[in-house]
Amino acid sequence: MNSPTFNSIAAILQSEFHLEASQIHADAALIDLGLDSLALMEFVFAVEDAFRLRIPEDRLDPREAGITLQRLCEVIDDMQYAPAQRGVSLAAAA
Template sequence: MSSSNASSPTFNSIAAILETDFRVERSAISPDTALSDLGLDSLALMEFVFAVEDAFHLRIPEDRLDPREAGITLQRLCEVIDTESAGSAAAAQPAEATA
């Protein structure tokens, strides 16, 4: 059990969204919690992913993370967000210059 990921800024942001917007108990939120175990129906799960994308100003490609896929954990979501954030930050510089 790694406690370092449980206190990462990405994880804390996701946990706050779950608590505030989706009324998930904080005790039910940990890095190894599967999205399917959060008690959200499929529509709420998609809304959660959209809320996370908005919070981090990115879009998660479905081939990187399909929230309907069994076994996707909050830790996996954090990893995808961190990877996408790093990639989009690097790609955003030239795109904004030409926009």
């Protein structure tokens, strides 16, 4: 996957969470990135801040098994085209 959204998320994972590029691919599940629960929530905050949005938990719960980076990109892209759907931060709900 080579979209601007994915590239931004990959940059966050590399710079702020010190993941290797080889670990970052579209079908990588968030839970399998090697981030503990606190780091996972910090990652969600970082992504939300980078894209200036808050992802409602009903759109994407990072604690849910199987949520992939591709799904995260899809949610972000959908929200960028429908700003009225922006809601409470996932991390705030945890």
